[in-house]
Amino acid sequence: MSEKELEIRDVSRIYTDSGNAQANGVEALQHVNLDVYEGEFVSIIGPSGCGKTTLLRLIGGLDLPQAGEILLHGQAITGPDPSRGYIFQQGGLFPFMTVEGNVASGLKARHLYGKKKQDVQKYIDLVGLTGFEKAYPHEISGGMAQRVAIARALINEPELLLLDEPMGALDSFTRADLQEKLLEIRQKSGATMILVTHDVDEAIYLSDRLVIMTPRPGRISEILKIDLPHPRDRGSEAFSLLRSSILEKFHLASAHE
Amino acid sequence: MDAASVKGSALLANQAHQKGKATDRSYAKKLTLAILLTVSGFLIAILGNLLIPQIAEGIKTPTYELGALTVDLNGFYRLVLSGIILLYLLLGFRAFFDEKYRAKYLRQARFRFVMGLVLLAYDICGTKLRITPQPFFPGPAQILETFLIDTQQIYTNLLYSLRLFSAVFFSGVVLGVSTGILIGWFPKAYYWIYPVLRLTGVIPAVAWMPFALTMLPAPFWAATFLIAICSWFPVASQTAFGIKSTPRTQFEAARTLGAKTPYLVFRVAVPNAMPQIFTGITTACASSFTCLVMAEMMGQPGGLGYYINVVKVWAAYYKVFATILVMAILFSLILAVLGAVRAYVLRWQKGQLV
Numbered sequence: 099m100s101e102k103e104l105e106i107r108d109v110s111r112i113y114t115d116s117g118n119a120q121a122n123g124v125e126a127l128q129h130v131n132l133d134v135y136e137g138e139f140v141s142i143i144g145p146s147g148c149g150k151t152t153l154l155r156l157i158g159g160l161d162l163p164q165a166g167e168i169l170l171h172g173q174a175i176t177g178p179d180p181s182r183g184y185i186f187q188q189g190g191l192f193p194f195m196t197v198e199g200n201v202a203s204g205l206k207a208r209h210l211y212g213k214k215k216q217d218v219q220k221y222i223d224l225v226g227l228t229g230f231e232k233a234y235p236h237e238i239s240g241g242m243a244q245r246v247a248i249a250r251a252l253i254n255e256p257e258l259l260l261l262d263e264p265m266g267a268l269d270s271f272t273r274a275d276l277q278e279k280l281l282e283i284r285q286k287s288g289a290t291m292i293l294v295t296h297d298v299d300e301a302i303y304l305s306d307r308l309v310i311m312t313p314r315p316g317r318i319s320e321i322l323k324i325d326l327p328h329p330r331d332r333g334s335e336a337f338s339l340l341r342s343s344i345l346e347k348f349h350l351a352s353a354h355e
Numbered sequence: 356m357d358a359a360s361v362k363g364s365a366l367l368a369n370q371a372h373q374k375g376k377a378t379d380r381s382y383a384k385k386l387t388l389a390i391l392l393t394v395s396g397f398l399i400a401i402l403g404n405l406l407i408p409q410i411a412e413g414i415k416t417p418t419y420e421l422g423a424l425t426v427d428l429n430g431f432y433r434l435v436l437s438g439i440i441l442l443y444l445l446l447g448f449r450a451f452f453d454e455k456y457r458a459k460y461l462r463q464a465r466f467r468f469v470m471g472l473v474l475l476a477y478d479i480c481g482t483k484l485r486i487t488p489q490p491f492f493p494g495p496a497q498i499l500e501t502f503l504i505d506t507q508q509i510y511t512n513l514l515y516s517l518r519l520f521s522a523v524f525f526s527g528v529v530l531g532v533s534t535g536i537l538i539g540w541f542p543k544a545y546y547w548i549y550p551v552l553r554l555t556g557v558i559p560a561v562a563w564m565p566f567a568l569t570m571l572p573a574p575f576w577a578a579t580f581l582i583a584i585c586s587w588f589p590v591a592s593q594t595a596f597g598i599k600s601t602p603r604t605q606f607e608a609a610r611t612l613g614a615k616t617p618y619l620v621f622r623v624a625v626p627n628a629m630p631q632i633f634t635g636i637t638t639a640c641a642s643s644f645t646c647l648v649m650a651e652m653m654g655q656p657g658g659l660g661y662y663i664n665v666v667k668v669w670a671a672y673y674k675v676f677a678t679i680l681v682m683a684i685l686f687s688l689i690l691a692v693l694g695a696v697r698a699y700v701l702r703w704q705k706g707q708l709v
Contacts, residue, residue, distance in 0.1 A: 160607050180613035190608040194626040194703040203622070207614035234703045247608075254612060 103290055104134040109166035111152055125315035126152040132309060134290060141293045141301035142309045149316020150294045151262055158184045158260050180208060183251025187263040190247050191235045197246050198231040204253040221249040241272035252287060261293040277303060302340050303330050310347060320347060386457060389464035390447035394440050396471020401436045403475040404429055407483050419503040431503060432496035493673035501677035508662060513681060515657035523579045524643050527586030528636055535594020540620055556588035560646050564653060578650035585646040586639035593635030597628025633697045640693060644686050
C-alpha cells in the first residue's frame, strides 16, 4: 500500500451556530476516524443527514472541526487550498465566465495565468470539452458543467480531488458518461479522489474503498474494500452481491434507530 | 423502407419545399406592403402641408438659409418629413435582409402610418387653421422652426446639459458602486452606513434644493450635489444587495481555487452583483434626468432646463415644445446606450433570465 496522505483523527462537528433551530445542537459528525492513501479512490456513502458532506467540507477546509484533527501529510488543515480541489454538487461554476474563463480562473486566482496560459486548453481537452471554450455555463448541459468544474480544479494540479455528489443532479446517461470520464482523469492525473454520494452503484463502480456512514449522530459504520478489477461490470454477480450486502447494511443500520 | 413510404416521404419533402418557397415570396410581398404603408402616412402629411392653405394668407413667413436651400417653416417641416420617409425606406431595405428586424418592422408599420396621419391632423389644427389655442399649442412646423431660429442656443444648451449630466452621473455611479461594495462586503460598513443610506435615500433629491443653492459656492456645484445624490442612492443600495445575495457556493468555489479577498470581491461578488448594479444605474439615470432639468431651471447659467425658463418668459411655447422634443430624443438615446452596455456586460445571462 502506498503512503498515507490524509488522516482524520477523532473528528466531531456539532452545529450550534446555525440560525435554524432544528439543526441546532445536531451532531453532524461524531468521533470520525479515517485514513486515505495516496492515489486511492474512496467513496463516502450514506443516507442524507449522515454527515458525509460535512466530512468532505472539513477535508476541503471550508469548515473546521470542533474536536479532533485532520492532517494532510501530517499538517493540520486550516482552510481551503488549491492543492485540494473541490467539486460542488451544483452552482460551483462562475455563471459570468465562459468555459475557458472558468478553467482559467483557477490560475488567475493564484496569479499564475501569465505563466501557465497554455494549460487552459490542455485541461479543456482533457475533460473532453474542446470546441466549447466560448460557451457560458447556462449554454451547456449539467454534465458538461461538472466537467468544466473538474478541469478548473485540475488546472491547479491538486493532490486530492474532493467530489461532493457531482453527479447528483444528472440524468443516468450523463451520469454513466461522467463516471467513465472520472476514471480516465484519475488515471491521467494520478490524484487521490474522495467522492461523496448516495448512489450505491456509483460508489461500487468507482472506488477502491467504500466508507459507509449512518446518521444521527453521523459516524462511520463500516469501511469496505472493493477488489473488483477495472473496468467493472455492473451486471456481474460479484457486483450484485456487493450491492445487496451494502443495502442490507443500511437496512440494519436504520433498523437500529 | 417500402416503396410506398419512400414515395410518401418524397412527397412530403416536396410539399415542404414548396411551402418554404411560398413563405419566401409572401414575406417579400408583405414587407413591400409594410414599407408602402409606413411611408404613405408621412407622404400624406407632406401633401397635406403642401395643399392646404394657411388660414392667414398674405402674411409673409420668414425664410432661412439651409445650405443651398432657402426654406420657410413649412418647407423645413416637409424637409424633416422627407428625412423620416428616407429613414424608413432605408430601414425597410434593411428588413429585407435582417430576419429579426423584419418582424419588428412589420409590427411597427401600422403605428408609423397612423403617426403620419396624426401629424397631418396636428398640422392642420395647429399651423393651418389655428384651431388649437394659440400660442400654447403651436403646430409641428412652428415647433421645428425653433431649430432654425435658435440653432446656436439649442446646441450650446444641449452641450451644457450633456456635460453636466455625464460628468456628475458617472461620478455618482462610481461613488454608488464603491459605497455599495463597502456596505455589501464589510458587515461593519453595513452597520454604520446602511441606515444613513436608507434615510437619505427616500428623500426626494429636490428637497435638498434650497440647501444646495445657499450652502454651495456656485449653482454648478448645487446641481452637481443634487444629481450625485440622485444617482448615488439607487446604485449604492442595489450594489450592496447584489453583493450580499451572491451565492455562498461561489465564494467557496473561489476559495478552494486559492482566491484571496480581492479576487472574491472584484472577480466573484461584483460580477455576481452586475444585474442588480445595472438595475440601480437605470433607476439612477431616470431620476437624474429629473434632477438635471430641475436644477437647470432653478439657477444654472445654461442647459435645456435653463433654455425652457428663458423662452417661457417670452411666451415662446413653440420653443418649449422644441426643447421637450430634444430632451425626449437625448434621454432616449442615453437610455438606449445604457441598455446596449448592459446587454453587453450581462451577455452571460442571456436566456437565463427573461
